Amino acid sequence: MSIFSLLFLDSPLFVAAVDDSLVCRDLSAIWRKHLGLTTTAVVTLPLEKLFSFENESSVMDKIKQVILQGNMISGVSASLSERNPAATPVHTGLLSAWPVPQTHHEWMQALLVFTETTEYSRAINQLNQLQTTHELILNAVGEGIYGVDCEGNTTFVNEAATQILGWRAEDVIGKSLHAIHHHSYPDGTPYPSSECPIYAAFADDKVHRGDDEFFWHTDGTSVPVEYTSTPIREGDKLKGAVVIFRDITERRKSEQQREAAYTQIKILKDLLERERDYLRDEINVTSNFGEIIGESQALKRTLAQIEAVAKTSASVLILGESGVGKEMVARAIHAHSARTDKPLVKVNCASIPKDLFESEFFGHVRGSFTGAHRDRVGRLHLASGGTLFLDEVGEIPLDLQGKLLRALQEHEFERVGDDKTIKVDVRIVAATNRDLQAEVYAGRFRKDLYYRLSTFPIEVPPLRERIQDIGPLAIQFLDSICKELGRDPLTLTRQQLDSLNRYTWPGNIRELKNVIERAVILTKGNRLRLDLAMPSNNQAEKSLMLMPTENEEFVPDAIFREKEKLNIIAVLRHTHWRISGTDGAAELLGIKPSTLAYRMKAYGIKKSESL
Template structure:
């Protein structure tokens, strides 16, 4: 009875097996715990079922025990209730009434290996206790001499001996890492707080800069690394590892570290803020460039001058439509001030605190239409070196003025219609959909209704633009405004040319009123500026205007049968006139002595007409064969 108690409560897991009957005869408490089964379950089953994962090895081990009486094996696999376990088995065989019985002592192989390693470490430690005592004294002396500094320091400080074992930890390190000093003392500091990188990958101790100091004897500074707190939370740190020497030998290191998590967060936010500032700066620079372009254009004032009934009618329409977000279509001949009307609408609207972005549709090449209107990303096409917002983005919250809208190619009108209807688009080279809040104002000197009938302009786009039409009347239909306009342009030209005191007599003013003004207000401004430049006395003269009209009448008089010209005749006449101007200016379109100046029309208007008639200006350059 006493022997059975010793067997049952033995510290070693034990089994007694009958190999012939394949039965488990006896099993003790520790074996039940190891196999996670109770006594009845183990004894009711076959012995071979326990060793089923490695039955051939069990058979060989059984034969060894029967033949030799004793045996040992470290590779038997036992099937427990929670899975397979590798066992180290000591066995003995005895006869009972002529029947062999196997007495087996079981221990987990992994547990034994761990115990052996720990025993080896203890022997190693005991063999080097003298060295450890010396190292310990070095760090104790350092800690004692610098106790006030260690306690007062805001940075974490700890010491490690050459094998990485922690010797001391200051209060700041305890606070940062969440460990008490006694929890870290005597343990490997790398395994405790420096075991993994920020991405959770394993950090080999031999690659750690702190331990590198033990090998090269130099101070190592790391500005961005990761320590791990007791709670398992990573913290960003910067640290310095300084070797500690005793009698010329490196015995460990002192590590000073600082939590820079907030610093990194602040730096990230700062970089994001700087990127946003840079983005806004680029957008403002683009807006400023557009605005400077507008300021330097001929129409650099935002007042509509005139008291005629036609002007008053236009002003009434502006007052009605400006407070709304309705789309406006401004029609009229070139030079009648369509852009001034657009600016007046914008300035009287609730969007006046934002930009009015003007787009000359006639000057945009078809292959750059989407990029100019909707923007592009870096690398979207050859030459796209940076992200660039389009005109719709720049006008977000403000007004987009599409001048010469009738010049947009038919195949691109559908893309414009979609943005006008949905107020959303994608940059070229980007799949992200962007939304904008833009008020649209358009202008044209063409008859869009006729273009729709000829299939040159989309009908749905026309109706989308023609919500609120305003017609800008030609100057010849508002002659009573010529006096006011003349005085305004005279004052402006005198200021620009630094010629003060010039006047226009009533008789000369009548000459201006009698002139037909095919170039409208723009021609009037150019004529006055030219005469201010040429003026030799205090009074301006305009005799050449009458001569110009008489020449036009004479040319018409030479063809009495065709005094009324068809639209085709007018287009041919306009084309011939452009060719003559380009011939005279040797193909020069813009600037001083250019064709635009000679024709008294806006350079962009001339560019539009050259494109319209498919004229190659290079043919008029000196040395070229003329077409």
């Protein structure tokens, strides 16, 4: 049986073997059927009886050159003759031809393949599903093809294989295919032929595929390939294998680029989601504290400190009572720094549960702990390149302060459940209403962390020391609140301004804003009912009584904390255990609801204590 019959007789394509006299000597079964010939009939048909060309003499010459000089042609337009030679051709398509090597390297025959363009896509889909030798050979159009015998020696090489690897037919035919281009791994270590999956195809009579190996080019470089090695059988006897392969260098690059892009997109997606959530939480704060208002000397000293430190990279510790606008100062420092176009990320240290501290600051990977259903970007990573604002930094649990200190000192950290180190460039601005030095002496705050945070301390004066600023602040709040509530503009009278100036404002700017908002809500006509919103004189006197004097004796910490606990219980009873909102316990104490909740938890205060 001829090689043609063995490989192409049952091909689903129109395949013909033509000699140097341009006479067809054999045809595939589908072509025989098309011409009404039996599978055993001897074929001697002139080429012009099979095709009709627009420029017949030119095409005939090209086919002749294929046989005589070993050239190849492809994509030549042709029409296939019908069974009746006189009939008008109706099958149009593309003709390809390549030489078939004979002995002494002389090209004595050409193999022709005619592909109907209308059926081309269907044929390709069918070829991809075939698992036989015929499928692999036909699937080689545009791909490298090697034929090997049962000893592993090369019997056939197509032009695509030469283009991919550089090996010409005369270089490899009759020689070991594995020894030529599959002899070593990419790192140069030997690849024994006994482990070669290509050779295994004609040993175990199974199809072997691979997409993670390399063939060697003539220039000594390795080429990543995807290949299929399929055994060839003649009856019950194995004759060798056909190897179909393609260079996947570009695909590998695309996959790597796609994977890198996907990773980057995922990181950016997480960052954007965190920024989105963060901005939702902060949008009210931004609108209410968009600028620092006031002309008092105390405020001017603070502004001068802000101006001096903003352009540097020094850590800043903002000190002051609750409600004085420490966060506003932090925003001003960031806005006037070189990092202004990068994010300012806020962390309220008092509101983070202890068991979620690491996840909140550093992030976590999926599955690192119960409830970690997806990767999370931590606040420290989110602030990379910008500023991290640690509000109420004195509330960080002592056993967690060391982890934060290490991250701030070394500018690197690991997410929870991850061993990959992430480097960040973050400026730290911290704020607290506590006396951190006293906390350090009491052993509740790390000394090294305190000095790391307090490179440049800024003291924000309370509102009672900024009497000149009360009026401008009140007018600003009144204007913005009227707009927010859809009310007609209201004004403050001189008498009302005097009343505001006389009050001591234990809750500072936050309390002032609440009073103005409450007054707007209570106003029915065009006259602002500040009288209904202002705290009573008794409350003002009580707030003055709470202020320490120079001669006041101190009390031990345990007694102080017991008094604080009793004070919290008293205000909770007064508000019927309403913590937040207007006239809530937190507002009356002049602290944030989150701070009150934290202190209630620290003191173990529960509602049952009111009974």
